[in-house]
Amino acid sequence: MSQVMDKILHVDICVIGAGSGGLSVAAGASQMGAKVALVEKADMGGDCLNTGCVPSKALLAAGHAAQSMRDADAFGIQSQIPEVDWQQVHDHVHSVIGAIAPNDSQQRFEELGVTVIRAAGSFEDERTLRAGDTLIRAKYFVLATGSSAFVPPIDGLQGIDYFTNENIFDNSEAIEHLIVIGGGPIGMELAQAHLRLGAKVTVMEMARLLMKDDPELTKIVIDRLASEGMDFYEGGRDLRLEKNADGKIAVRCQTDAGAQCVVGSHLLIATGRRANVNGLNLEAAGVVYSPKGVEVDARLRSSNKRIFAIGDVAGPYQFTHMAAYQAGIIIRNMLFKLPAKVDYSAVPWVTYTDPELAHVGMSEADANKAGKEIRVLRWQFKENDRAQAERRTEGLVKVITTPKGLILGASIVGLHAGELIHPWILAVTQKQKIGAMASMIAPYPTLAEVNKRIAGSFYTEKLFSNTTRWIVRFLMRF
Missing domain, CATH: 3.50.50.60 (FAD/NAD(P)-binding domain)
Structure with a gap:
């Protein structure tokens, strides 16, 4: 702190890390009137844009295109073994990154009024961060440093070249x-x-x-x-x-x-992934952490109540969409002084294999472990006309409800499961009953009809029971 050339920057909020969570906080807070500094030592956009969600989905899309050539004979079209040009696949992946990068760029955030500093950040004390030759003093700090690929100690790994998602x-x-x-x-x-x-x-x-x-x-x-x-x-x-x-x-x-x-x-x-906590000198800031990440309360505050943490470095879920959700929580805490707290009861996730695998809320195992009385509903994709037309009938929807129909959770495996899970996310979040899904009018023929059909199956036993048949026969006398 004694260096003559050090610049001192006073801001309302200093965000460390320009990944999904950090960018969400910086953009939101700046546009709402706060003075914001954003510190990033590597690429803007973080893991999601550069080495995670975006490139992996682009690579999966290339794989899907190749597989569609192999599977074409199911539609009366001659199938063939695709010829793959790996340089062009590489270029495709990086062109997708390039198309999205302007949204996360330094230029865009500076145009939003954010002061962007491209340097590593290290705390000097509980209210001061050094980034290069700049000392940043802020009312609040946000740790959004993400995570890195975890490589376990494996006998013989030394001397062997290997990939992680980062290369x-x-x-x-x-x-x-x-x-x-x-x-x-x-x-x-x-x-x-x-x-x-x-x-x-x-x-x-x-x-x-x-x-x-x-x-x-x-x-x-x-x-x-x-x-x-x-x-x-x-x-x-x-x-x-x-x-x-x-x-x-x-x-x-x-x-x-x-x-x-x-x-x-x-x-x-x-x-797996390991939280990025090293090199920040968190001890000087009075922040309690472990290799799993920064310890936070329900408001995402660290042990230093002026320092928040979001995203992978805070956990407990390492998803881009969770970082964005957590950004909203801390903005309400910092800017509007509202004691907003996280609610993880309706956290969705998707694995983008083919078929996709999506989930929200309680699973059957979760509900049994919690000792809840439940009903388990199942509906197979082979019962869906659009799935038949697409020749993609391998799939299953599984929904967990209470005996009275409160929706506790849902899991879907099948074509576009990541899209089909959306109404169940809303249902779990809003604590809806299964009747809300059953009464929905679903356009035909769509894969989304599986959601209405499985919801309707909740009532099948009662609708076609002997009691109902007796009532109908009685009423038909008049």
Whole structure:
């Protein structure tokens, strides 16, 4: 602080991190009249734009285009094996990033009145942050530093080149055999994308594939991927890596299927994310944290009540849409002095494999663990006329309600599940009963009819009961 050349900047809010959450706070607060500084040491847009949501969905779209060529014969069109130009796939992915980047750019935020400082931030004390040669003193700070790929200690990893989500989108060469360690959403999405683009793919998971979701639905995803040629091993332990004389990578481990040795050309490690808390000197700011992230209360305040945290660094869910939701909570706290609190009872998520896997609210396992009396409704996509027309009948909707019809949660696996889950998010958020969905008029033929049909099934037993039949026969006498 004693350096002569240090500049001192006084602001209302200083946001550290220009990812989804940080940008939402900075844009909202500035447009509402607050004086805002935004500190970012790397690329504007953060993980979501540059190495996460956007490039992964662009790569998945390329894989979908390739797979549609293989599956064309189902529609009377001659199928063929696609010829994949990996340089052009790479260019496609980065052109999508480039198209979205202006929304997150330094220029746009400066036009909104935000002071953007491209430097690493480190706290000097509870009210001061150093960013380059600037000392920022703010009424409030927002930690929005995100997370990074977590690479566990694996025997033999040293000396072996490997991908994470942070560098795999820079690849522009064909991959012969990709070994993926980690069978969560990131691992499974990237595994399917590369499989469809021509690579052989093997996924090795320490526990259960897609373990955060209902096994009844994940089985449908896994069966589809297996039918496309993907190999899986669950219960992987005692992993050891070796590099063969020909440069290939060998992964040896014990699995639920016994001892395995898989040899591939490339390795992707997708074993989760770790909060970015190092280098911020949070001790000087009086902020309590751990490797899991910054500890926050229901208002997203840290142990220093002037410092908030949102997004991956705060958890408990590491989703872009959660960072945006949390941004609204802290804006109400900081700007309007309202004691707004987070509510995680209706948090949705989607895994963008094909078929997609979407969920909101309580699962059947959650409800049973909570000791709730429930009804479980199921409706298969094969009962939907649009799914039949699209030749995509593998799918299931599963809804959890109370015996009186209060909607507790819903899960969907199938084509466009990420879009179909939206009305269930509203239903759980607004604590609606199943009758609201059943009374909806659904246009025909749409996949969304599955939502109305499963809601209607709640009443099937009562509508076609002996009691109802007796009442109808009685009334028909008049």
